[in-house]
């Protein structure tokens with residue numbers, strides 16, 4: 001299994017993250033437990049900052065909060081000099097409560113509500129990324145009513161295919177997101193913005209997909225967008241100051257995953273943008289990227305306690321843990337793969353191949369099919385690395401399981417950043433009408 005960040009095996013033969021023994025963490029905070037490696041989280045931020053902002057100057061990295069957002073995460077993102085991409089009133093609220101500077105917030109979403117748009121305008125978010133004609137009209141009206149000039153980016157669907165799971169692919173034409181570029185809707189949107197006194201055209205956005213292992217689709221996207229920026233200049237005279245190329249940078253989940261380094265993505269993107277700018281006589285726009293998974297994915301792991309073990313001789317050994325699809329829906333939803341390590345037997349050799357299942361009441365609740373581990377026994381602490389992105393963020397209370405706690409670990413110190421949901425919490429929103437009492 002690949003070790004990430006500060007993961008190592010300590011003298012007790014236990015797995016350690018951020019200088020904390022995972023077995024001790026499990027005992028202290030209970031399981032399932034999300035463990036975030038603060039050093040690795042910050043290192044991921046710094047690598048992006050270095051590869052884009054430091055190297056090219058006119059660039060910005062904004063963290064896609066949908067991958068995992070809490071007030072503590074907002075603080076770290078802010079300290080590391082990143083901006084923030086939010087997609088809902090809830091994410092925006094989290095960021096504002098954390099004291100995140102509103103002007104560094106980009107507000108995305110294909111169906112922002114009236115209330116969400118007002119919230120964003122009141123907060124003074126840096127950019128609203130307008131997704132469709134309906135939103136354009138609503139936002140323009142709100143801005144005028146409030147006497148505001150709102151800086152916007154337009155989200156486009158550039159018609160680029162990147163090879164990734166169908167549900168997490170967004171750049172192709174048949175998509176719910178954005179103004180379609182090839183059929184003329186995108187240019188129509190730009191012309192509309194130009195006529196709207198409440199809106200200020202700043203630039204364009206696209207996002208071609210997620211967990212992409214190839215730099216070529218990014219270069220391609222950059223080129224297609226730059227060609228459109230020329231068309232905008234020629235037909236409207238508008239200057240595009242900002243080009244946001246979205247997120248989607250791949251990470252290693254299991255052995256054999258082989259994403260290019262962050263620096264290679266940066267190079268391909270900047271080559272595409274700068275090359276086309278020169279060829280077309282355009283000003284190089286500020287380039288923005290929105291990594292979510294690549295910031296937080298490898299930095300998070302989940303520790304579980306092993307419970308029942310069912311062996312079907314000659315067929316399979318099922319090892320059940322105390323979480324499952326409620327805290328990590330990705331295997332069930334996308335066929336996502338993970339590795340596992342027994343934290344209390346981290347130095348032991350693998351001797352058997354088992355499958356890791358959750359405790360939810362359905363057969364699809366599998367975390368890992370076929371993983372080689374040392375002999376597994378009830379009470380072992382099993383850790384799945386790389387659950388930092390879209391794990392807690394997509395967690396549910398299915399089967400009325402409380403969502404796990406999360407801790408931030410660094411140099412031997414573990415701090416709670418999300419409390420474990422209790423039974424009481426689960427009842428918090430239940431209402432018993434008087435006539436049922």
Ligand code: LLP
Pocket residue numbers: 064066067085108168170207209210211246247248249290291292293294330334389390
């Ligand atoms: N920007 C936009 C506009 C996006 O839609 C997304 C992800 C990102 C940035 C960040 O993408 P990332 O760098 O994290 O790949 N739940 C799925 C992933 C859905 C991604 C949706 N949009 C999963 O668990 O794989």
